[in-house]
Amino acid sequence: xxxxxxxxxxxxxxxxxxxxxxxxGEEARPIAGGHSLIPMxxxxxxxxxxxxxxxxxxxxxxxxxxxxxxxIGAMTTQAELIASELLAAKVPIMRETxxxxxxxxxxxxxxxxxNVANGDPGNDMPAVMMCLGATYHAVGKGGERRIxxxxxxxxxxxxxxxxxxxLTAVRIPLPPPGHGHAYEKLKRKIGDYATAAAxxxxxxxxxKVASCSIGLTNVAETPLWAEDAAKAxxxxxxxxxxxxxxxxxxxxxxxxxxxxRGPARYRTKMAGVMxxxxxxxxxxxxx
Ligand SMILES: Cc1cc2nc3c(=O)[nH]c(=O)nc-3n(C[C@H](O)[C@H](O)[C@H](O)COP(=O)(O)OP(=O)(O)OC[C@H]3O[C@@H](n4cnc5c(N)ncnc54)[C@H](O)[C@@H]3O)c2cc1C
Numbered sequence: 001x002x003x004x005x006x007x008x009x010x011x012x013x014x015x016x017x018x019x020x021x022x023x024x025g026e027e028a029r030p031i032a033g034g035h036s037l038i039p040m041x042x043x044x045x046x047x048x049x050x051x052x053x054x055x056x057x058x059x060x061x062x063x064x065x066x067x068x069x070x071x072i073g074a075m076t077t078q079a080e081l082i083a084s085e086l087l088a089a090k091v092p093i094m095r096e097t098x099x100x101x102x103x104x105x106x107x108x109x110x111x112x113x114x115n116v117a118n119g120d121p122g123n124d125m126p127a128v129m130m131c132l133g134a135t136y137h138a139v140g141k142g143g144e145r146r147i148x149x150x151x152x153x154x155x156x157x158x159x160x161x162x163x164x165x166x167l168t169a170v171r172i173p174l175p176p177p178g179h180g181h182a183y184e185k186l187k188r189k190i191g192d193y194a195t196a197a198a199x200x201x202x203x204x205x206x207x208k209v210a211s212c213s214i215g216l217t218n219v220a221e222t223p224l225w226a227e228d229a230a231k232a233x234x235x236x237x238x239x240x241x242x243x244x245x246x247x248x249x250x251x252x253x254x255x256x257x258x259x260x261r262g263p264a265r266y267r268t269k270m271a272g273v274m275x276x277x278x279x280x281x282x283x284x285x286x287x
Pocket of ligand 1: 029035038054101103109110111112113118124125192
């Protein structure tokens with residue numbers, strides 16, 4: 001339970017951090033809240049020789065509305081997301097999701113950037129980011145680029161980030177006013193990762209679904225954007241038959257491992273149950 005030895009670096013600017021990561025190469029890792037990386041180091045699943053702490057860099061925290069989007073700094077903690085009136089008013093699914101991540105102690109330190117950059121399919125925010133159509137800002141020695149959350153996750157712990165790139169911010173298009181939302185997570189106890197979870201954002205027009213987006217957590221090697229399941233609902237009144245079709249479409253794309261959260265078949269069914277619950281709650285909330 002003791003990590004291997006490493007050198008600790010605390011750059012004061014983004015440029016300095018990018019230069020350090022480029023110079024130190026693949027043996028260096030950025031560290032944000034450390035609440036995924038340090039446990040992995042203790043288990044020797046990660047053994048970086050250098051840790052580049054992002055905590056001393058100004059400008060990576062906080063959130064602001066920018067036209068029809070909200071931009072959130074990567075070092076914003078999950079507790080800060082919960083406390084944000086801006087998010088509660090404009091993107092309430094962010095607050096709802098943050099509240100079911102781990103426990104308050106973890107949320108005071110764990111960051112949004114760390115949660116989405118980690119690449120662990122058990123992290124809750126990535127599926128929500130896919131559901132919302134978010135974009136990530138990444139800065140590396142080649143400059144800045146933007147990567148769609150829906151294209152970011154390539155395998156367990158494999159993402160589109162290049163070695164040495166730092167995720168600096170998350171950009172979320174504002175869901176329309178009056179949208180319905182829900183994040184439903186099945187977990188064995190407080191502080192646990194999801195057995196299965198589903199994120200839903202939808203709009204209704206005259207009682208029928210006008211738009212819908214669905215993300216799924218911890219039921220495959222990556223978070224999933226359930227495009228076909230959402231399409232099956234557009235134009236429907238979210239009646240039993242259309243929800244059944246959407247659930248079947250979602251279950252068709254999941255491939256959870258059998259583990260201490262249950263056998264694969266159970267977790268597949270739970271993904272469907274979480275989706276049906278999230279749809280019902282999102283419908284009830286939609287104007
Ligand atoms: C007991 C416990 C329970 C937990 N339960 C949950 C849960 O239910 N749901 C959930 O989602 N999470 C859970 N977590 C994880 C927690 O939310 C982490 O804080 C989060 O996954 C990672 O954020 P961090 O800021 O701690 O990142 P770190 O641990 O510092 O970093 C994680 C990874 O991301 C990389 N990284 C971090 N920031 C950046 C960046 N800005 N740019 C590029 N790379 C970066 C690091 O190099 C590392 O590889 C739990 C953690 C603990 C300890």
